[in-house]
Amino acid sequence: MxxxxxxxxxxxxxxxxxxxxxxxxxxxxxxxxxxATLPEQFENIQQYLIDQNKIDRxxxxxxxxxxxxxxxxxxxxxxxxxNIEYYQNGWLENINIKIKNIDMIQMFLEGYSLNNSAxxxxxxxxxxxxxxxx
Numbered sequence: 001m002x003x004x005x006x007x008x009x010x011x012x013x014x015x016x017x018x019x020x021x022x023x024x025x026x027x028x029x030x031x032x033x034x035x036a037t038l039p040e041q042f043e044n045i046q047q048y049l050i051d052q053n054k055i056d057r058x059x060x061x062x063x064x065x066x067x068x069x070x071x072x073x074x075x076x077x078x079x080x081x082x083n084i085e086y087y088q089n090g091w092l093e094n095i096n097i098k099i100k101n102i103d104m105i106q107m108f109l110e111g112y113s114l115n116n117s118a119x120x121x122x123x124x125x126x127x128x129x130x131x132x133x134x
Contacts, residue, residue, distance in 0.1 A: 054090025058128050071130040072109070075099050081114055085129040086122055095120065096133050 008014055060068070075082040076099045085094050097111035097120055107124045114133070 051090070055092070056090075057087050057126075058092075060128065068127060068130055072099070072102065072124075072127075075130060075132070076102055081133040083131045083133050084122065084127055085131075086126040087128060088126065092128060095122075 011019065071082070079098065081096050081098050083094055083096050085092055087093075096114035098114075099109055099111045100119070101110040102124075103109070104124075108121050109124060109127075111120050111122070112118070113120055
């Protein structure tokens with residue numbers, strides 16, 4: 001067995017058994033910690049790009065609100081499915097529902113979805129358009 005401690009100066013070439021166990025191990029992966037923020041930065045940039053496409057809540061005129069109110073009550077009394085376009089978190093969403101109840105005090109409507117029988121609640125302030133489903 002060759003004694004590397006006297007001739008070799010590169011510790012990487014000396015077998016581990018012959019190294020002094022009291023030598024500190026070093027920082028290990030701690031030195032790479034600053035690069036761990038890059039995925040978070042990438043996610044933040046992606047979120048900024050998504051947020052750029054979001055819209056503000058549409059402001060409807062009095063005529064549009066009266067028209068929505070008329071369509072809403074017609075759909076409620078005809079017991080038919082309607083397509084409702086509504087604002088949610090910066091996006092305009094669509095849903096097909098049958099209106100079960102209109103609560104004018106708390107300003108929401110309840111309905112059943114065309115796809116399943118779960119009850120859905122929508123704020124009347126979020127509704128932007130109501131059309132009949134063919």
